[in-house]
Amino acid sequence: MPPPPQFPFHNLQELRHSASLATKVFIQRDYSEGTVCRFQTKFPSELDSRIERTLLEDTVKTLNTYYAEAEKMGGQSYMEGCLACATAYIIFLCMETHYEKVLKKISGYIQEQNEKIYAPRGLLLTDPIERGMRVMEVSVFEDRGSSGSSLSSSATSGGSAQR
Amino acid sequence: MLHLGVAEPMRDCEYSQISTRSSTPMETPFKKRTPKRRKWQAFPGRNKFYCDGRIMMARQTGVFYLTLVLILVTSGLFFSFDCPFLSVKLTPAIPVIGGVLFVFVLGTLFRTSFSDPGVLPRATPDEAADLEKQITNCSSSGYRPPPRTKEVVINGQTVKLKYCFTCKIFRPPRASHCSLCDNCVDRFDHHCPWVGNCVGKRNYRFFYLFILSLSFLTIFIFAFVITHVILRSHQEGFLSALKNSPASVLEVVVCFFSVWSIVGLSGFHTYLISSNQTTNEDIKGSWSSKRGKDNYNPYSYGNIFTNCCAALCGPLPPSLINRRGFVESDTSQPTPPTNGITMYGSTQSQSHMAAATPLMQTETVILTNEGSLPGRTSLGGPCSGALPLGGQPTPPTSNPNLSSDSDMLPLRKDHIDGLHHHHTDGGHHPFLTPEEAPSPPGMLPCGSPVGHSHTVQGFYNPASQDSLHEDSVRGLVKLSSV
Numbered sequence: 001m002p003p004p005p006q007f008p009f010h011n012l013q014e015l016r017h018s019a020s021l022a023t024k025v026f027i028q029r030d031y032s033e034g035t036v037c038r039f040q041t042k043f044p045s046e047l048d049s050r051i052e053r054t055l056l057e058d059t060v061k062t063l064n065t066y067y068a069e070a071e072k073m074g075g076q077s078y079m080e081g082c083l084a085c086a087t088a089y090i091i092f093l094c095m096e097t098h099y100e101k102v103l104k105k106i107s108g109y110i111q112e113q114n115e116k117i118y119a120p121r122g123l124l125l126t127d128p129i130e131r132g133m134r135v136m137e138v139s140v141f142e143d144r145g146s147s148g149s150s151l152s153s154s155a156t157s158g159g160s161a162q163r
Numbered sequence: 164m165l166h167l168g169v170a171e172p173m174r175d176c177e178y179s180q181i182s183t184r185s186s187t188p189m190e191t192p193f194k195k196r197t198p199k200r201r202k203w204q205a206f207p208g209r210n211k212f213y214c215d216g217r218i219m220m221a222r223q224t225g226v227f228y229l230t231l232v233l234i235l236v237t238s239g240l241f242f243s244f245d246c247p248f249l250s251v252k253l254t255p256a257i258p259v260i261g262g263v264l265f266v267f268v269l270g271t272l273f274r275t276s277f278s279d280p281g282v283l284p285r286a287t288p289d290e291a292a293d294l295e296k297q298i299t300n301c302s303s304s305g306y307r308p309p310p311r312t313k314e315v316v317i318n319g320q321t322v323k324l325k326y327c328f329t330c331k332i333f334r335p336p337r338a339s340h341c342s343l344c345d346n347c348v349d350r351f352d353h354h355c356p357w358v359g360n361c362v363g364k365r366n367y368r369f370f371y372l373f374i375l376s377l378s379f380l381t382i383f384i385f386a387f388v389i390t391h392v393i394l395r396s397h398q399e400g401f402l403s404a405l406k407n408s409p410a411s412v413l414e415v416v417v418c419f420f421s422v423w424s425i426v427g428l429s430g431f432h433t434y435l436i437s438s439n440q441t442t443n444e445d446i447k448g449s450w451s452s453k454r455g456k457d458n459y460n461p462y463s464y465g466n467i468f469t470n471c472c473a474a475l476c477g478p479l480p481p482s483l484i485n486r487r488g489f490v491e492s493d494t495s496q497p498t499p500p501t502n503g504i505t506m507y508g509s510t511q512s513q514s515h516m517a518a519a520t521p522l523m524q525t526e527t528v529i530l531t532n533e534g535s536l537p538g539r540t541s542l543g544g545p546c547s548g549a550l551p552l553g554g555q556p557t558p559p560t561s562n563p564n565l566s567s568d569s570d571m572l573p574l575r576k577d578h579i580d581g582l583h584h585h586h587t588d589g590g591h592h593p594f595l596t597p598e599e600a601p602s603p604p605g606m607l608p609c610g611s612p613v614g615h616s617h618t619v620q621g622f623y624n625p626a627s628q629d630s631l632h633e634d635s636v637r638g639l640v641k642l643s644s645v
Contacts, residue, residue, distance in 0.1 A: 024289045031315045031324070031336055034462055035350070073469075073477050081476030085372070088270045099478045132284035132483040134332055 020117070020142055027060065027136040037067040039128070039136050050140060051121050059113050059125070063106065070102035103129060179550060203486040207285055208346040216486035218277040220359045221344050227276055227359030234272070234377070237417050238265045240410040241384050245391045248408075252394055264380040271373035274356060279482040280363030282332065283338060284458035291331035298326075318461035337462070339443055349483075353442040362442075365482065370477045371432050378426045385418035436474045437467040 025046050030038040041060050043053045080098055084091050107127050114125055118138075126137040203216035211220050220227070238261070246258040286294070298311055311326035315332055323334045327340050330347045334340070339351035341361050350364035364368045388411045395404035405412060435445060439462050444450060450460035464470050 024293065026290060029335065031317060031322075035336055040566050071478055071480075073473055077478045078472060078476045081479075084479075086474070088267065089274060089369075096480070097479055100481055103481065116267050129483070131287065131290070134283070134286070134335075135290060137289070 022113055022140045022142040025138040025140060027138065029134060036071055037128075037133055038064050044138075046140070047123070047138065050123055051118070059117070062109065063128075063136070066102055066106045066109065070099045070106075177420050202484070202488045202490055205490050206484070206486070208282065209344050210282075210346070212486065217484060219279050220276055221354065221361065222354065223343070224359040227357040230272070230357045233417060233421075234265075234268060234380075237384060237414055238380070240414055241388065244408050244410040245388055245414070248391055248395070249387055253390075261380070261383060261387075263374060264383060267376045268373065268380050271369050271376060273371050274369040275355075275362070275366045276358045276360050278360075278366045278369070279484060279486070280361040281351075281365040281480070282344075282361075282363075282482075282484050283332065283335070283349055284349040285329075285347075286331040294331065294333070295324075313595070320459065320461040322461070337441060337444070348442060351443055365480060368479075371429075371436065371475065374425055374429045374432060376421070378429045381418050381421050381425055384414060387421060388414045388418070402407075437470050439463040439470040439474065455559045 023046065025044045027039050027044065030040040039060050041057050041064075043056060046057065077098060105118075107129070110125050110127050118125055122141040124139040124141065128134070128136050128141065131137055190410060201216050203212040206212070208223045210483050211222055211224065212218065213220070220566045226428060241261065242265075246261065249257045311333075313324040313326075314322055315322055317336060322336050324336065326333050327347050329340060329345065332347065334347055335349060337350045341351065341354050343354050344361055346361070348361050348363035350367070352362040352367055352370075353369065354361045358370065358373070360366070392401075392404055392411050392415075395408065398404070399407065432442075435442065438460065440450060440460060444460075450455060450458060452458055453517065465477070510599075
């Protein structure tokens with residue numbers, strides 16, 4: 001696992017074990033450009049104290065470009081569509097669609113962002129595909145400050161600290 | 164207690180033998196305490212699933228079978244009775260082309276009927292609560308605010324987004340709720356009983372190709388059957404020709420009546436595609452110029468060619484509902500249906516029951532294994548940190564939201580295979596039913612951190628509490644399976 005940053009959360013799993021979920025903030029879809037997948041870049045006020053505005057906006061903007069790339073209608077997607085039609089869509093059994101490839105890139109990006117930027121601040125981004133592309137869920141954790149190095153102690157202390 | 168612990172592995176073997184899923188009678192005892200359920204088994208809509216979630220259809224499939232029978236019978240008769248004559252008399256290319264069309268028709272039909280039309284998954288309890296909070300903040304107080312709409316400007320046109328009370332989401336533009344399937348479907352076109360499924364974003368192109376190829380096939384068969392009869396009647400006389408190929412009469416009748424409707428439908432959908440509208444929008448006249456001078460379709464790309472390419476060859480988005488994934492304790496469950504209980508609806512009750520049993524048995528196991536947390540406890544489950552407090556078992560509390568237990572018992576029988584006590588089900592369950600289970604004292608304060616956001620309306624409390632309980636119960640079950 002990566003070396004511990006300045007905050008006590010060494011990795012995402014430790015974040016989940018030792019912190020309690022305070023609230024969830026939802027970034028909604030932006031439909032001003034039609035049905036294309038875009039998320040609002042408006043910064044939610046609940047996160048003001050937790051993260052710098054620019055960081056979150058950058059993440060959302062990058063994700064929006066990824067989604068735009070996935071849904072882009074250009075030569076490649078037409079080729080793929082025609083080829084698939086010609087093979088009676090059997091080709092999708094062996095081949096991944098362009099959209100699916102981009103979605104994989106997106107989940108890798110979100111994982112990386114979580115580890116580098118959000119987990120150290122006690123936040124966690126959920127991949128929008130797990131929420132039906134409706135929202136981007138940001139889980140806000142409260143650090144109870146009791147997290148030790150061992151998982152078992154964090155579990156029991158988590159249990160007792162809950163009360 | 165110890166007795167239970169020792170008897171456990173034995174019992175597992177017994178149950179594995181009875182379970183229809185396991186192939187080996189002596190499966191390792193600690194392999195799987197609870198059978199992992201796939202997400203399609205917990206799907207809240209009114210759909211039917213086959214092949215372990217690979218195939219998805221609407222509930223009423225009778226008309227689909229009629230379509231299939233008509234196509235198969237007519238084509239079968241054509242290939243058996245008319246083609247031999249025609250391939251000899253005219254050209255063998257006729258059955259070949261007919262065969263290609265036939266295969267294409269069936270392929271697109273199956274693709275349309277069996278795939279996910281673009282169902283939007285229902286909101287998780289947290290999302291629903293967050294939306295409720297936003298809405299009640301904006302509007303004045305009252306038990307039920309007026310129909311909730313959000314306005315958004317798309318390419319210069321004002322579009323109203325409606326709130327779906329069943330799915331608890333604001334529907335994206337062009338999405339609509341299908342009352343037959345009880346789902347919100349993205350870019351909803353219509354519900355087609357002939358294909359036994361909704362037609363939406365993900366299967367519209369297959370539907371269009373189906374009706375297009377079916378029109379060609381119908382016209383093809385119609386034309387060549389007539390040709391066959393005419394050629395034969397040159398040889399034998401009209402009546403004799405009809406007597407010698409009786410199938411031709413049936414085919415002509417079927418094709419004649421189908422041609423009008425199917426060709427008409429293809430034409431209509433060609434128009435819709437070229438103007439980038441859905442059947443829904445066209446029927447309502449959403450973008451008709453009769454509504455206003457400035458009314459235009461904001462989704463159209465401006466020219467027919469681009470519209471057609473976009474509809475037919477554009478990128479195919481993947482399914483949002485992940486039918487074959489496993490139901491995990493981490494992710495919060497979507498809100499249960501409020502309209503009666505279907506097989507897939509009473510997820511929480513079933514899973515509570517499913518989870519409760521091993522908990523009862525493995526109480527000791529939980530206590531001793533408390534330390535070794537598996538790495539996968541929840542991210543969204545707020546109670547994952549709250550392990551058995553004082554070592555009490557944590558069965559679920561009764562669910563006022565869902566139906567009575569009398570409904571749950573027979574359902575339990577169907578869905579919990581491989582679980583303990585399966586074979587002793589005589590309608591009598593030796594473990595605690597929800598009413599008997601003590602309300603676990605540890606759970607309620609655990610619920611409070613997230614609970615505060617759920618207390619906006621009492622309506623949400625049971626659902627969120629249930630999901631919290633379920634999450635924690637599941638988390639505990641995972642522990643015990645270490």
